[in-house]
Amino acid sequence: MADNDQVASIAAENDEIAIKVRGLVNSFGDFRVHDGVDLDVRRGEILGVVGGSGTGKSVLMRSIIGLQIPDEGEITVLGIPIGGGGELDDPSLSKRWGILFQGGALFSTLTVAENVQVPLREFYPDLGQGLLDEIASFKVVTSGLPVDAGPKYPSELSGGMRKRAGLARALALDPDLLFLDEPTAGLDPIGAAAFDELTLSLKKTLGLTVFLITHDLDTLYAICDRVAVLADKKVIAIGTIDELLATDHPWIQEYFNGPRGRAATAAKAAHEKEAV
């Protein structure tokens, strides 16, 4: 390949990668959580991140968004390097992602609409109240909540509605990237399936790239383009579920081929049959 072609091809590849992690090492005291994590998240995909409890899924997400200072490694998000100093080298990057933390992490003393307005006020201090209210209402509805949820306080909402309110806040700045940390945990199966559908439709309509930590096999089967498996302090495999099933790692086999994995496969097959 000619040098120019090679440069163009690397540029095109980088363009397709929304999040790139190389050689990530994280420790807490003597306890090493990650020891050389490599990961690519492609633009426009929903990437599911799975792994046993304590394998470092949340720490990985915190590293990517600059909240965790890694011992070693490089991370770039949308082509911009994340500084290792605990602060983003380029603070404007945080405008380009939205985060739904476990449990929603809403401010309990603010209404849903006021929660959605928090990031808007931070990044656009000159926006007038009328516009703030309008944007908040739009985000509330986009997240599948009734418009009258805006003036309510988090304590007045069901668990599923609180997740949607958290999602509305995550979408406030029209992000390119959405981070979801166990979004369906604690939801009943119908609520969880509805949240999955919403995530999928947001990805399609808004062109979002989604980094989704989950233990929910139904979510993985229903909406993830690919799945990354964290084990042994690394990403041991990444691919479609079929590709993962073709590997012989015992944890992967037990996870996807255990009783719950088989039930999720059967549910997906039944759903596809119904759709034909």
Ligand SMILES: Nc1ncnc2c1ncn2[C@@H]1O[C@H](COP(=O)(O)OP(=O)(O)OP(=O)(O)O)[C@@H](O)[C@H]1O
């Ligand atoms: N601030 C911290 N100080 C010390 N240890 C931490 C800290 N944050 C995370 N850990 C440890 O790092 C490990 C990975 O934590 P993390 O929350 O990323 O796991 P996880 O894969 O998301 O787990 P789960 O599926 O249970 O949510 C755990 O052993 C946890 O106790």
